[in-house]
Amino acid sequence: MKKNIFTAAQDAVLPDEELGLINRHTLRDLTRDEVFCFTLTLCDNRVDRDMERFDVAALHKLAELFDGRTGIADHSMKSEDQMARIYKTWVEEDPAERTMNGEPYTCLKAKAYMPVTEETKEKIAQIKSGIKKETSVSCSVSAVRCSICGSNWKEGACRHRKGRVYDGKVCHGVLTDPTDAYEWSFVAVPAQRSAGVTKSLTLAEAKTTVGADEEETVTLTLDAFKGLTACAERFRQSLVDEVIRSGLLALPDLGKAALEELCGGLTEEQLDRLGKSFRHTAAERFPLRPQLSGESGRDPKTNHEFII
Ligand SMILES: [Zn+2]
Structure with missing residues (x-):
């Protein structure tokens, strides 16, 4: 280097x-x-x-x-x-x-x-x-060690990224034990500080710097990150449950296992659209009617349903 x-x-x-x-x-x-x-x-x-x-x-x-x-x-x-x-x-x-x-x-x-x-x-x-x-x-x-966890980036990337802040500390590489x-x-x-710098990165180092050039990056604590991923998981599961429920009504022959398999490969947006489409089909097959809505085809003026 x-x-x-x-x-x-x-x-x-x-x-x-x-x-x-x-x-x-x-x-x-x-x-x-x-x-x-x-x-x-x-x-x-x-x-x-x-x-x-x-x-x-x-x-x-x-x-x-x-x-x-x-x-x-x-x-x-x-x-x-x-x-x-x-x-x-x-x-x-x-x-x-x-x-x-x-x-x-x-x-x-x-x-x-x-x-x-x-x-x-x-x-x-x-x-x-x-x-x-x-x-x-x-x-x-x-060794090029991660300043946060001390792992040697020459042997593989860790979960920290250069330039990001973890618990108020900026992650950087610590160059240790020079050999030559x-x-x-x-x-x-x-003219520009970054111009003319020649330095080759090993694969391990490159991995740790991926994303460093993104214009806006947000750094989260581990707890906040876990909270967010758990929230996203719950949201996805609610979409999957809805697709399966309405899917079984719309296309009962398909079966639950096939629906679950289908959901696995879909994005949240696709799940949302599929759920809507199933609900629409299910509503046509099994129109939801209140008990007192009256049967269709009868003359509402006769009120025959209410004659005991
Ligand atoms: Zn690290």
């Missing part, structure tokens, strides 16, 4: 200790003048636009994994686009800022260096000028 974050890159004054760290990765020892260094934020524990966040333990693991990784432009695999290498990583906490789930804001920071050459001049100028760029990291994690860090890159900041 790839994760993007906005970062402010900056110039740095290079201590001896850091030059030593850089030279672990070089064929020959570089001097202070030959390298350009900058600090960047790789990822953090905020819920991102994919409704996912890293847990703090994952950030510490990624700190180990990202040390020494090369940075490339726009996730390009071409070696000439590899322009910087991370030589130091650390996890930083800001207790003043709380994330959505109440944790102190925690991020993975890194220091990277670039050799100063003709080819890298332009990139260095861009970073120095303070153009805000987005950093994107590419890594793999062994592939690379990091600078990408130009897209």
Whole structure:
């Protein structure tokens, strides 16, 4: 997966200790003048636009994994686009800022260096000028856990959906136990936050996000949901009972079992229409007449029925 974050890159004054760290990765020892260094934020524990966040333990693991990784432009695999290498990583906490789930804001920071050459001049100028760029990291994690029930979405969907609220908590994916860090890159900041994000979903993840784009969604507590489904069940049963009752009157030869089977495949609307049609037919077969309505065909003026 790839994760993007906005970062402010900056110039740095290079201590001896850091030059030593850089030279672990070089064929020959570089001097202070030959390298350009900058600090960047790789990822953090905020819920991102994919409704996912890293847990703090994952950030510490990624700190180990990202040390020494090369940075490339726009996730390009071409070696000439590899322009910087991370030589130091650390996890930083800001207790003043709380994330959505109440944790102190925690991020993975890194220091990277670039050799100063003709080819890298332009990139260095861009970073120095303070153009805000987005950093994107590419890594793999062994589990994406549901923030509500903790089930691993990589193994299958649970009943919670990303972005929905359950008991006042927004459901999101918690990225845990990173297994590998592939690379990091600078990408130009897209005009729209959602534009240009490349991320493939596994089937399990896709299942959990179905419906996330619906314009209006309503979130119910489990009790309210159970109440509603029970109400719908009762309504359907009352329609079925009515179809069977009037069906037996309209078409007695059909039998109760056949009517029950027929009802099983019908929608509530179809049941309603069928019930009306059966009632109509039944009324023709067995007209409902009050006891005192008088028999048809007799002369109402004679009142013979009332002569004892
Ligand atoms: Zn869940």
